[in-house]
Amino acid sequence: MLILYDNPFSPFARKVRLVLGFKNLEYSRVDALALDRIDKLKTINPRGEVPVLVDGDLCVIGSADIVAYLEDCHPEPPLFPRSSALRARARHWQRLSDTVLDAIIHDISIWTWPTLQRKDQPPPGLIEVGTKDLLKFLSILNGALTDREYVCDSLSIADLSLFPHLSALKVLGFPVDSDSYPHVSSWYRRLRSMEIVKNDQEYIKKCAAEKLQGENSHYESQKIVWRGDRIEWLVSKGFYRWWLEELEQGRAVIPSAL
Numbered sequence: 001m002l003i004l005y006d007n008p009f010s011p012f013a014r015k016v017r018l019v020l021g022f023k024n025l026e027y028s029r030v031d032a033l034a035l036d037r038i039d040k041l042k043t044i045n046p047r048g049e050v051p052v053l054v055d056g057d058l059c060v061i062g063s064a065d066i067v068a069y070l071e072d073c074h075p076e077p078p079l080f081p082r083s084s085a086l087r088a089r090a091r092h093w094q095r096l097s098d099t100v101l102d103a104i105i106h107d108i109s110i111w112t113w114p115t116l117q118r119k120d121q122p123p124p125g126l127i128e129v130g131t132k133d134l135l136k137f138l139s140i141l142n143g144a145l146t147d148r149e150y151v152c153d154s155l156s157i158a159d160l161s162l163f164p165h166l167s168a169l170k171v172l173g174f175p176v177d178s179d180s181y182p183h184v185s186s187w188y189r190r191l192r193s194m195e196i197v198k199n200d201q202e203y204i205k206k207c208a209a210e211k212l213q214g215e216n217s218h219y220e221s222q223k224i225v226w227r228g229d230r231i232e233w234l235v236s237k238g239f240y241r242w243w244l245e246e247l248e249q250g251r252a253v254i255p256s257a258l
């Protein structure tokens with residue numbers, strides 16, 4: 001039986017859950033970022049990040065590697081298009097979701113995360129710069145979806161990578177004006193009506209009701225685990241002094257590679 005070291009609210013874990021659903025695979029899941037499970041997670045992934053997939057003796061770390069592993073072991077239904085050009089396009093969009101879209105949304109939404117208890121305000125200008133980049137991303141995606149139902153014509157890893165990030169925007173306080181991005185908007189509705197997406201949404205809702213209510217947090221509520229792409233975006237926009245202060249005050253943690 002496959003075991004997914006999961007977190008209901010992680011977009012990367014969510015991507016893997018959608019892939020497991022798409023391939024109709026059975027698995028069990030552990031909310032590995034819960035405070036009482038994180039030490040166990042670090043024994044299999046020293047970075048302390050989800051998702052991790054365990055298949056017998058094999059441990060696969062990171063969403064893109066997990067997706068590639070599942071595609072190798074269970075090629076049907078395929079997650080990657082047949083033509084080489086479309087496969088390159090699918091990988092491109094998966095990487096853009098994982099590195100660029102994730103970084104922008106992560107860095108501007110810290111103050112609206114239900115799991116973090118930040119009492120301060122974002123550094124001046126951060127939300128504005130992030131919103132501008134987010135809208136630029138949406139505009140590029142809107143162009144890529146012109147005359148297409150899915151990013152690579154038929155449903156692929158590109159769609160399943162993008163969706164978890166974009167579907168978090170409203171909850172995180174960044175609703176998108178659907179009139180400005182009509183192709184993104186109809187693509188989004190198409191994805192949302194899929195059974196695997198609806199089932200996952202139910203799971204997230206249930207976990208939110210169980211774990212995000214009440215006084216005692218199930219998750220780390222003070223420190224943020226920062227990694228490469230998220231730091232890169234922030235630094236490239238000039239917010240390095242703010243981030244250094246976070247590090248010096250012990251509110252920012254860099255994962256251990258080994």
Ligand SMILES: N[C@@H](CCC(=O)N[C@@H](CS)C(=O)NCC(=O)O)C(=O)O
Pocket residue numbers: 010011012013033048049050051061062063064098220225227
């Ligand atoms: N590149 C990794 C990124 C995974 C990642 O950033 N996971 C975050 C959750 S979205 C995490 O586990 N962070 C540790 C923490 O928040 O304690 C992947 O694609 O799986």
